[in-house]
Every structure is written in structure tokens, then in C-alpha cells.
Amino acid sequence: MPLVSMTELMQQAKVQKFAVGQFNMNNLEFAKAIMEAAEEERSPFIYGVSEGAIKYMGLDYVVAMAHAAADKSDIPVVLHLDHGSSFDVAMKCIKAGFTSVMFDGSHYSLEDNIRLTKEVVRAAHAMGISVEGELGTIGGVEDDLTVADEDAKLAKPEEAIRFFEETAVDALAIAVGTAHGMYKGEVRIRYNIIEEVAGKVAVPIVLHGGSGVPDEAIRRSIELGVGKINVNTENQVAMTAAVKKVLTEKPDVIDPRKYLNPAIAAMREVVKGKMKLFGSSNKA
Ligand SMILES: [Zn+2]
Numbered sequence: 215m216p217l218v219s220m221t222e223l224m225q226q227a228k229v230q231k232f233a234v235g236q237f238n239m240n241n242l243e244f245a246k247a248i249m250e251a252a253e254e255e256r257s258p259f260i261y262g263v264s265e266g267a268i269k270y271m272g273l274d275y276v277v278a279m280a281h282a283a284a285d286k287s288d289i290p291v292v293l294h295l296d297h298g299s300s301f302d303v304a305m306k307c308i309k310a311g312f313t314s315v316m317f318d319g320s321h322y323s324l325e326d327n328i329r330l331t332k333e334v335v336r337a338a339h340a341m342g343i344s345v346e347g348e349l350g351t352i353g354g355v356e357d358d359l360t361v362a363d364e365d366a367k368l369a370k371p372e373e374a375i376r377f378f379e380e381t382a383v384d385a386l387a388i389a390v391g392t393a394h395g396m397y398k399g400e401v402r403i404r405y406n407i408i409e410e411v412a413g414k415v416a417v418p419i420v421l422h423g424g425s426g427v428p429d430e431a432i433r434r435s436i437e438l439g440v441g442k443i444n445v446n447t448e449n450q451v452a453m454t455a456a457v458k459k460v461l462t463e464k465p466d467v468i469d470p471r472k473y474l475n476p477a478i479a480a481m482r483e484v485v486k487g488k489m490k491l492f493g494s495s496n497k498a
Contacts, residue, residue, distance in 0.1 A: 239276070240271075347387065
């Protein structure tokens with residue numbers, strides 16, 4: 215089927231209390247591994263593509279790969295811009311064939327974030343495209359964006375509720391203590407923030423930095439209102455480990471398919487595990 219926006223998926227997740235996984239797509243191997251996992255699990259999913267990944271693959275390749283994957287399947291697949299930095303980038307992606315965009319105005323003042331997010335929502339919704347907004351600052355490294363832990367600001371529930379009411383985003387990312395990348399120490403998720411905000415907004419909360427968060431913390435977050443979880447780093451780790459293993463055991467290998475097929479298989483297992491954990495299996 216054609217790519218879909220995440221509007222209906224987010225509503226389904228909110229009502230049925232599961233989370234849709236956003237798995238970042240960094241190349242063809244990611245695209246295939248994620249799609250294969252979804253077919254096996256009968257799970258809807260979101261291809262997340264960052265501006266850095268678009269720069270790497272080229273916008274045309276990104277859209278063509280996502281469409282090719284979705285078209286031959288009956289699984290709902292969303293092509294979503296991850297951490298879009300401007301109105302123009304969001305529009306460029308929508309024009310190219312994306313079905314969902316995130317506008318990350320979290321580094322602006324609350325007023326500016328609301329104003330800029332609203333502009334993206336108005337234009338996107340008119341075309342049937344969903345929008346994710348962000349409030350508070352999520353720590354860690356995302357592409358070229360590094361946020362030191364001391365600069366990571368948790369979202370204030372009353373601001374998050376106002377942000378949702380004024381912008382009408384389809385999914386709301388709020389900083390609740392997770393970080394991009396892998397965790398060095400223990401993750402401390404502020405469940406009270408999730409609970410307070412989720413109880414007052416009509417859309418799911420998005421958890422960024424889902425890699426390395428313990429299963430129990432994921433389950434509790436979903437129970438409280440998280441309906442979209444972003445995973446990238448764990449797939450990167452799985453891919454790299456699989457490639458290293460082949461090249462270490464067989465240093466003479468020169469055919470990329472010999473080390474990339476195991477990489478696809480490794481990522482497929484990671485994604486299947488997440489879909490089971492998120493409760494999205496058999497929801498397609
Ligand atoms: Zn993120």
C-alpha cells in the first residue's frame with residue numbers, strides 16, 4: 215500500500231496503549247531489515263530519516279526506497295522527517311514524498327516554538343501530512359547536533375499541554391530524561407511528566423533516545439502514554455558488530471553482500487524485539 219501519515223496510527227496507539235517504533239533509515243540495509251521485521255511481526259512502523267541521513271543518501275533515494283518497501287506490502291509504513299530544522303526543509307521533504315515531518319523547535323523560546331510549529335502544522339495538515347513537535351531538550355548526539363547533559367532541559371508539563379493545544383501536532387516529543395545515543399549511566403525517566411502530559415493531550419507522547427532503555431522502563435512509559443519510540447543507535451551497533459565479526463573471521467572477504475547480509479539479519483532481530491516490546495506486533 216502507499217505510504218501513510220502517522221495521524222491514524224498515533225490515534226490507534228493512544229487508544230490501544232502500544233507504541234509505534236520509529237526506526238531510522240540510514241541506507242538500503244536499514245530499509246530492508248526494518249521492513250522484513252515488520253512483515254514478520256505484522257507491525258506498523260515509521261521510517262525516520264534525519265537531515266544528515268538525507269544528505270548521505272540523497273532525498274530521491276530515500277523516498278524511492280521507502281515507497282518501494284511500502285508498495286509491495288500491506289503493512290502501514292510512514293516516511294517521517296526526524297528533527298526537521300526549518301519550515302523549508304519540512305516542505306521540501308513533503309514535496310518529495312514524505313508522509314510525516316517532525317519540526318524540532320525545542321531550542322527556540324516557547325513562544326517561537328509554538329509559532330513556528332503552527333506554521334508547519336497548518337501547511338502539512340492541509341496536505342494530509344502529520345507533524346511531530348518537540349518541547350524541552352533531549353540530551354546526547356543526533357547527527358551534528360550535540361546537547362551536553364547539563365543543557366538537556368526537561369519539559370514542563372504545563373508548557374507541553376499549552377504547546378499541544380496551540381499547535382495541534384499529531385505526536386508530542388517531550389524531554390523526560392532519555393538521551394540520543396547509548397547510555398553511559400542509568401536512564402532516569404521522569405514518569406510523572408509523561409503521566410501528567412499524556413493525561414491532558416489527545417495524542418501520544420514520543421520517546422526519543424529509545425536505544426538502551428531497559429524493557430521495564432519502556433513498558434511503564436507506554437502504559438503511561440508514550441505511543442511512539444525512536445530507535446536508531448541499537449541498529450547501528452548491531453550492524454557494525456555484524457560487519458566486524460565477518461571481517462574479523464574472514465579478512466579476505468571483498469564482496470559487500472557477504473558482510474551486509476549478516477548486518478541486515480542482525481538489525482532485523484533488533485527491530486523484531488522492539489516491535490514485540492512496544493506491543494505493535496499484530497497491529498497492522
Ligand atoms: Zn530524536
